[in-house]
Amino acid sequence: MTASTETKERNYPAPSVNLETEAYWAAANEGKLLMKKCNGCGKTHFFPRAICPHCQSNDTAWYEASGKGVIYSYSVMRRGDTPYAIAYVTVDEGITMMTNIVDCDYDALAVGQAVEVTFRQSDGDQAIPVFRPV
Amino acid sequence: MSRTSKAYIAGIYEHPTRKAVDQTIPQLHAESAIGALADAGLTMADVDGYFCAGDAPGLGGISMAEYMGLDLKYTDSTETGGSSYVIHVGHAVNAIAMGKCSVALITLAGRPRAEGVATLGARDYGSVLPELGFEAPYGPVVTNQYGMAAMRHMHQYGTTSEQLAWIKVAASHHAQHNELALLQKVVTVEDVVNSPMISDPLHRLDCCVITDGGGALVIVSPEIAKTLGDRCVKILGHGEHIKHLNAGQVDITYTGAVRSGPIAFEEANLTPGDMDYVSIYDSFTITVLETLEDLGFCEKGEGGKFVSDGNLISGVGKLPFNTDGGGLCNNHPTNRGGITKVIEAARQLRGEAHPKVQVPDCTLALAHGTGGSIATRMGSSTVIMGRNDA
Numbered sequence: 035m036t037a038s039t040e041t042k043e044r045n046y047p048a049p050s051v052n053l054e055t056e057a058y059w060a061a062a063n064e065g066k067l068l069m070k071k072c073n074g075c076g077k078t079h080f081f082p083r084a085i086c087p088h089c090q091s092n093d094t095a096w097y098e099a100s101g102k103g104v105i106y107s108y109s110v111m112r113r114g115d116t117p118y119a120i121a122y123v124t125v126d127e128g129i130t131m132m133t134n135i136v137d138c139d140y141d142a143l144a145v146g147q148a149v150e151v152t153f154r155q156s157d158g159d160q161a162i163p164v165f166r167p168v
Numbered sequence: 169m170s171r172t173s174k175a176y177i178a179g180i181y182e183h184p185t186r187k188a189v190d191q192t193i194p195q196l197h198a199e200s201a202i203g204a205l206a207d208a209g210l211t212m213a214d215v216d217g218y219f220c221a222g223d224a225p226g227l228g229g230i231s232m233a234e235y236m237g238l239d240l241k242y243t244d245s246t247e248t249g250g251s252s253y254v255i256h257v258g259h260a261v262n263a264i265a266m267g268k269c270s271v272a273l274i275t276l277a278g279r280p281r282a283e284g285v286a287t288l289g290a291r292d293y294g295s296v297l298p299e300l301g302f303e304a305p306y307g308p309v310v311t312n313q314y315g316m317a318a319m320r321h322m323h324q325y326g327t328t329s330e331q332l333a334w335i336k337v338a339a340s341h342h343a344q345h346n347e348l349a350l351l352q353k354v355v356t357v358e359d360v361v362n363s364p365m366i367s368d369p370l371h372r373l374d375c376c377v378i379t380d381g382g383g384a385l386v387i388v389s390p391e392i393a394k395t396l397g398d399r400c401v402k403i404l405g406h407g408e409h410i411k412h413l414n415a416g417q418v419d420i421t422y423t424g425a426v427r428s429g430p431i432a433f434e435e436a437n438l439t440p441g442d443m444d445y446v447s448i449y450d451s452f453t454i455t456v457l458e459t460l461e462d463l464g465f466c467e468k469g470e471g472g473k474f475v476s477d478g479n480l481i482s483g484v485g486k487l488p489f490n491t492d493g494g495g496l497c498n499n500h501p502t503n504r505g506g507i508t509k510v511i512e513a514a515r516q517l518r519g520e521a522h523p524k525v526q527v528p529d530c531t532l533a534l535a536h537g538t539g540g541s542i543a544t545r546m547g548s549s550t551v552i553m554g555r556n557d558a
């Protein structure tokens with residue numbers, strides 16, 4: 035768990051965890067990013083669900099993602115106490131997920147920039163995946 | 169030319185308040201309803217269908233029906249945020265065409281300013297939302313979500329902040345003539361791009377106003393419209409669509425208008441080129457830009473060029489839009505602007521817009537609503553309207 039010493043970061047609200055997603059969050063606490071793939075149609079979907087949104091199969095399975103991706107889009111919130119970068123990252127597994135970009139110069143972010151997953155503690159001791167420039 | 173219309177807009181009312189310190193939310197709904205019914209020449213006793221969204225207190229329309237003393241045989245509380253009321257227009261037309269009701273009332277009201285509700289915080293719709301855990305920790309608020317949409321549009325199509333600014337400039341040119349508008353000062357492209365950065369690349373003046381208030385619409389059957397005179401406006405087509413993140417195949421450079429628009433145009437048997445005036449939901453400048461492209465007023469990616477140089481200013485450009493000043497300058501009651509879009513389009517078709525912004529011989533118009541977020545999931549609705557003799 036690398037907390038940036040250079041930049042003050044905002045507090046991350048704890049995610050809501052439910053029966054369909056508890057494995058994702060348990061893995062995050064071990065520093066792993068999981069994806070959900072459907073054994074029926076073979077496609078990965080996001081956010082992870084018990085029922086595949088592509089083919090409606092209930093035969094879906096977890097697998098560990100590479101943690102690599104590129105920034106699809108981002109926006110740095112300049113108002114409020116602590117600036118932060120919200121982003122969509124397209125991971126190598128082919129889906130695009132909402133996240134934050136950390137350990138970075140907010141003025142040097144770019145669409146298409148390569149990033150990798152890292153983790154932050156949210157309120158309530160749950161780790162959440164975020165991304166940082168490679 | 170006389171086009172067939174299954175229902176008419178007979179009454180419109182935009183509540184004049186922009187900060188409602190002395191009124192409750194039910195009261196604002198009722199005042200709006202009374203205003204629209206009076207405008208139509210009808211009363212509460214004539215209403216047999218009621219349409220409202222999540223801003224109405226209570227379960228669907230139940231509590232407001234009681235408060236206003238309505239005697240109903242049809243109700244619909246479709247909730248798609250700011251686009252709800254544009255969807256309600258389409259649903260009211262369907263209900264009337266099916267003979268389920270003949271006088272449909274649609275209301276919206278709220279008082280976020282009086283109640284000091286910040287819009288900066290993440291929205292809480294409850295922990296059962298399936299997507300919540302995968303978004304809320306990252307601080308998605310309205311401004312940074314729309315910021316991401318603008319950022320991607322700029323990356324993909326070369327759209328610039330100056331081009332987005334023209335949308336605000338056009339709205340401000342119209343708002344100077346609206347004595348009720350929250351912001352009546354004409355601004356320049358420089359004013360917009362030099363206003364404080366809120367969330368890249370959106371500046372303060374790329375954002376809509378926050379206002380209290382409300383509005384109401386009365387939709388009636390053709391038989392009743394005949395008795396009410398030629399201020400009734402034809403409803404010629406309606407389309408709606410829910411666009412979402414599509415299992416992670418994300419593209420936030422377009423909106424649900426890509427589907428709602430063509431459906432509405434097809435029903436009306438009209439094209440974008442036929443429109444004399446458009447009301448486009450304008451929570452942010454980028455909302456307008458993407459929507460105009462998606463509705464087919466220009467090629468995808470050409471929106472920046474299209475909105476530049478005053479092209480949206482009435483009397484100056486080719487496509488006059490939001491002549492009341494829109495959500496960007498006039499009014500965005502309770503953070504839901506859909507109803508004001510229909511109201512200003514109806515004013516234009518009646519020839520009752522402010523003389524300085526009235527489109528000459530305005531015969532055909534479009535009103536479009538966007539609810540939710542263009543960077544995640546949204547409800548979109550398009551209504552095509554025509555003058556009484558269109």
Ligand SMILES: [Zn+2]
Pocket residue numbers: 072073074075076077086087088089090091
């Ligand atoms: Zn599947």
